[in-house]
Amino acid sequence: MIPDVLTKGQFDTVYNVLSLAIAAQLFTAVFLLAVQPRVLQRYRQALVISAIVCGIAAYHYFRIFGSFKAAFVSDAKGGDGTYTQAIGESFNEGYRYVDWLLTVPLLLTELVVVLALARKLQASLLWRLIPASALMIALGYPGELSADNATRLIWGTLSTIPFLYILYVLFVELTRSLDHQSPSVRMTVSRMRILLFAAWGVYPIAYLLPVLGGDGAIAWVSKQAGYSVADIVAKCLYGILIYRIARLKSFADDAGFAKAEGKEEMDGTHEEIIETRR
Amino acid sequence: MIPDVLTKGQFDTVYNVLSLAIAAQLFTAVFLLAVQPRVLQRYRQALVISAIVCGIAAYHYFRIFGSFKAAFVSDAKGGDGTYTQAIGESFNEGYRYVDWLLTVPLLLTELVVVLALARKLQASLLWRLIPASALMIALGYPGELSADNATRLIWGTLSTIPFLYILYVLFVELTRSLDHQSPSVRMTVSRMRILLFAAWGVYPIAYLLPVLGGDGAIAWVSKQAGYSVADIVAKCLYGILIYRIARLKSFADDAGFAKAEGKEEMDGTHEEIIETRR
Numbered sequence: 170m171i172p173d174v175l176t177k178g179q180f181d182t183v184y185n186v187l188s189l190a191i192a193a194q195l196f197t198a199v200f201l202l203a204v205q206p207r208v209l210q211r212y213r214q215a216l217v218i219s220a221i222v223c224g225i226a227a228y229h230y231f232r233i234f235g236s237f238k239a240a241f242v243s244d245a246k247g248g249d250g251t252y253t254q255a256i257g258e259s260f261n262e263g264y265r266y267v268d269w270l271l272t273v274p275l276l277l278t279e280l281v282v283v284l285a286l287a288r289k290l291q292a293s294l295l296w297r298l299i300p301a302s303a304l305m306i307a308l309g310y311p312g313e314l315s316a317d318n319a320t321r322l323i324w325g326t327l328s329t330i331p332f333l334y335i336l337y338v339l340f341v342e343l344t345r346s347l348d349h350q351s352p353s354v355r356m357t358v359s360r361m362r363i364l365l366f367a368a369w370g371v372y373p374i375a376y377l378l379p380v381l382g383g384d385g386a387i388a389w390v391s392k393q394a395g396y397s398v399a400d401i402v403a404k405c406l407y408g409i410l411i412y413r414i415a416r417l418k419s420f421a422d423d424a425g426f427a428k429a430e431g432k433e434e435m436d437g438t439h440e441e442i443i444e445t446r447r
Numbered sequence: 448m449i450p451d452v453l454t455k456g457q458f459d460t461v462y463n464v465l466s467l468a469i470a471a472q473l474f475t476a477v478f479l480l481a482v483q484p485r486v487l488q489r490y491r492q493a494l495v496i497s498a499i500v501c502g503i504a505a506y507h508y509f510r511i512f513g514s515f516k517a518a519f520v521s522d523a524k525g526g527d528g529t530y531t532q533a534i535g536e537s538f539n540e541g542y543r544y545v546d547w548l549l550t551v552p553l554l555l556t557e558l559v560v561v562l563a564l565a566r567k568l569q570a571s572l573l574w575r576l577i578p579a580s581a582l583m584i585a586l587g588y589p590g591e592l593s594a595d596n597a598t599r600l601i602w603g604t605l606s607t608i609p610f611l612y613i614l615y616v617l618f619v620e621l622t623r624s625l626d627h628q629s630p631s632v633r634m635t636v637s638r639m640r641i642l643l644f645a646a647w648g649v650y651p652i653a654y655l656l657p658v659l660g661g662d663g664a665i666a667w668v669s670k671q672a673g674y675s676v677a678d679i680v681a682k683c684l685y686g687i688l689i690y691r692i693a694r695l696k697s698f699a700d701d702a703g704f705a706k707a708e709g710k711e712e713m714d715g716t717h718e719e720i721i722e723t724r725r
Contacts, residue, residue, distance in 0.1 A: 173525070209709075211709025217478060217481045218478075220481070228470050228473065240525070253524075254524050255526075256521075256524055259527065263459055267466055271471065
């Protein structure tokens with residue numbers, strides 16, 4: 170439930186964290202488009218998808234930010250004192266779910282695309298990951314809108330089923346297909362999965378905050394901050410790791426390109442050097 | 448007829464589905480512009496047209512979204528309770544028809560252009576598809592604006608005549624010209640026509656909802672959701688399939704390009720490999 174009253178500190182916290190998310194996502198999108206020539210052309214598709222994900226997320230944060238600003242007003246001079254819900258305007262939590270419905274399947278797609286796996290394997294992974302992720306988001310939505318904790322828990326539990334399936338595909342099935350990747354790429358993919366797991370782990374916690382902490386303003390503000398920080402990690406940091414994988418694979422594929430980019434052939438693949446020395 | 452009153456749930460549904468359409472169309476446009484180097488230059492014209500279609504549609508959805516937001520107001524705190532029509536503002540359904548008048552002829556153009564047919568055949572197809580599609584939209588418009596069900600039905604029926612003619616050209620005449628295309632391109636074109644048929648099939652159903660379901664708010668909300676989802680499928684998903692055809696044709700035309708894009712010569716044309724093996 171959206172609280173009736175926020176303190177000035179609570180209002181400012183949500184305001185600033187939403188703005189941080191806009192800045193991070195918008196400029197990660199610009200960055201990922203600008204660095205396309207820094208990887209071989211076969212890896213640029215993954216960077217474009219990653220930029221699009223960050224762009225879509227930035228668009229939705231503009232909307233969330235506008236919705237939040239309209240939904241709470243202060244009646245004190247200089248915006249001091251408390252903020253209460255405005256007449257005729259409401260904060261729309263639905264934007265987050267519309268955003269996730271578009272971006273989460275794309276996040277999984279970029280991970281699979283950047284690995285440049287065999288076409289059949291790629292199609293098989295995507296055909297399972299994309300529907301599962303869309304289902305996960307769609308099942309969470311009715312619970313998010315509900316003011317009733319039991320309803321929230323039921324939909325949240327249902328949404329966890331496709332989430333566990335995605336983890337299984339990423340940690341068990343994907344691992345089998347990493348044999349042909351270099352050690353440094355394997356390590357980066359492992360880090361990415363852990364990052365994804367950690368960032369995605371924040372969403373259920375934020376989702377459950379209203380159940381754990383009641384309907385208070387603190388729980389609600391923490392939920393907004395949690396969702397926003399998790400979105401920054403899962404989209405921006407994740408996109409930069411996708412870029413790192415594309416760089417490593419580009420250098421490994423083409424020594425001339427690595428040299429033109431100012432990298433020794435084996436640079437950026439620190440682990441490989443160590444391995445060779447042993 | 449635009450309903451006098453919407454529940455909060457109905458208001459939020461229209462609000463979120465319109466925002467989903469903006470995000471999907473705007474970022475499909477960006478995507479299609481960003482991936483131009485991912486196809487041979489002879490196929491980029493089709494991608495530009497496809498991006499322009501999505502851009503035009505996103506612009507109109509910004510207008511529709513603004514019009515909807517201004518047209519309904521809640522007088523309760525936090526936007527709770529029902530939403531009623533605002534004084535001095537009305538929801539403008541006309542934006543959709545202005546959008547379709549521009550985008551539908553372009554959608555048919557991109558399909559013909561991406562196939563890189565013989566010049567004379569291409570001109571012949573476009574000279575029939577473009578006027579027919581403009582006529583189809585123009586004839587639907589008077590019925591859409593009418594509050595009278597009989598008027599709606601008459602204009603809807605008239606609009607169906609050019610629609611059937613378009614289907615004839617796409618499914619009968621176009622088929623004859625697909626002989627020179629590879630099996631995988633033929634299969635993708637077939638899928639696109641079915642997608643177009645399915646998406647376009649939603650429009651007449653949404654158009655007839657006020658006739659079938661009366662003047663209720665539920666029929667009106669369903670119509671908005673139906674039009675929006677059909678637009679997302681007919682523009683974004685369609686544009687991504689145009690991209691897929693352009694990729695497949697690029698790989699088939701130029702093995703060196705396919706290799707640089709990280710695709711084996713025959714990769715991406717899975718069906719062809721199977722066919723060859725038989």
